[in-house]
Amino acid sequence: MKTPEAVLADIRRRLDNTWADHLAGQPAWPHRFPLGTDSKSVLEAExxxxxxxxxxxxxxxxxxxPATTLHTEPKRVYSTTQDLPVGLTITTIDAxxxxxxxDxxxxxxxxxxxxxxxxxxxxxxxxxxxxxxxxxxYTETDFGLLLTVADWFSRNDATGPTPRQVPIPGVHAKWLKSHRSLLLTLTGRETLGLLPEHPPRIHFTYLDPDHRAAGGRVxxxxTVDDAFAPAYPPQVVVISENKDTAIHFPPIPGGIAxxxxxxxGKTAAAFPWLTSAPHLYYWGDIDAHGYEILNGWRADGVPVTSILMDPDTYETYEPFGTNTDKNNQPLRPGVPKALPCLTPDERAVYERVLDAAHTGHRRIEQERxxxxxAHAAVKARQS
Structure with a gap:
């Protein structure tokens, strides 16, 4: 049987997972929390x-x-019948x-x-x-600014200016970039229409040992829409979530990191020499965000095969994991997204690190x- 302290932890988890949906019209309260049951022998022994x-x-x-309902059931203990708590219903989200x-x-x-x-x-x-x-x-100031900007984009055609040229006090390019998704949701648009501050581009490192030994650039x-061909048509492309990992990836004949x-993946998808490479891999953090990024690359038209994002890798390196994100904020359980482009193995780890019952680390940074x-994993895939 759970203690009140244990059930309070369950209440906080459910509240954290459901509060926004409940307020928006998807009722999650009232809710009954089970307290657990024990066998007659255990009841009598303790x-x-x-x-x-x-x-x-x-x-x-x-x-x-008073905004709770304690549910009991009769249980036989020794020669008597005792009413024991088996569930607790919280009647409202406010309760x-x-x-x-x-807070x-x-x-x-x-x-x-x-x-x-x-x-x-x-x-x-x-x-x-x-x-x-x-x-x-958000502070009230930030919330008000968001609504003001959404109103402006709803009434104005923003085709032409760059983010720096939007004529709204208190708004700058970084603010627009970080709030772009919210603004699209509020305005119902697919794009804000703004010109990019600079054309999208990718950065990469040549891994071919002969090319580098001959003095070729590393x-x-x-840049998208710019006439460009790499120093050699890559046979192996490794896309790495972490910049340092890509820069320092070990040599691979015909390889690019x-x-x-x-x-x-939209930017990378614009380069046929990249997407048509015979061996195309993606390596990211083992956390919810990493699998969502992986799914996004595939959805954007980059047919990557993941490396080191499978259940065995998680089991091996879980002791070196963390329960905080890149901003040192605690990682919490959540509801898995659809992510139709994941494989069954990838999906299994994705759901695992979001599971409220999971007791292991929810994130394994790529650098661990x-x-x-990683080099051995790429070579094994090619053999």
Whole structure:
């Protein structure tokens, strides 16, 4: 039987996973949390020290929290029948927030007001829960600026200027770049219409040992729509999420290492010499974001095969993992996205690192796996 402290942790997890969807119209509360059941032999063996005190604890706890319902069932203990707690229903999301404590009540109140504003300003908003989550930690100034900019793009044709030329006070190119997805969601557009500040490009490193021994350049770049051919048609392309990993990848005959740098595959897909390479690999972090990026590369038209993103690699290097993201924020469980371009093995690890019941690390940084291991994985794929 769970303690109140353990159930409070369950409440906080469910609240974190469902609050935005619930407010946006996908009810997740009330919700009943199971308290667990134990066999008759266990109940009798630990009745005096554990179960009888815990039963009283639960009864007292439920009386102090009127927005909860404690469910009991009769259980046979020795020669008597005892009503034991088996479940707890939290009746409303507001009750869940009060129990979760911290700033949850304030967050829900703020989100409710913002949802009303969003629906008034953008009645055709398709995914309000996505926007609610995105603006959860915004200040009122930042939230107001987002709405102002979305209104401007809704009323104006932005075809022609660059992000730096948008005539809105308080807005700059980096702000537009970091808020682009939200603005597209609010305006219902596929693009903002702005010109890029510079043409998209890729950076890569030549890995062929003969080319480098002959004095050929090591590092190069290619710009979309610019006439360009690499020093040699690559036979092997390794796209690496981490810049340093790409730059320092070991020599491979006919090889090129591309800096993925966290972006999607649309830029790389513009280079036929890259996408038509006989051996095309992607190597990224083992975390939810890494698999979402991998899926994006394939969806964008870059038919990569992943290396070192499989269950065996996760098991081997999990002890060297972390539970914080690149910004040192804690990684939390979540709901897996569809990601139709993942293989079954990739999907298995993706779901595992998002599972609320998972006790291992939720992220293995690419750099924790030696380059020699990655080099061997590429060579093994070619044999």
């Amino acid at each position: 009745w005096q020290d554990t179960y009888q005190p815990l039963r009283r604890t639960w009864a007292d706890w439920a009386r102090k929290h 869940a927030a009060r129990l979760a404590g911290e 949850w009540p304030t967050r829900l109140e703020r989100a409710t007001h913002r949802l009303t504003t969003l629906r008034q300003r953008h009645p055709d908003l398709v995914n309000p829960s996505k926007v609610l989550r995105a603006v959860d930690r 590092h190069d770049s290619a 591309v800096e993925g740098d966290g972006f999607g 796996i030696p380059l020699a291991v």
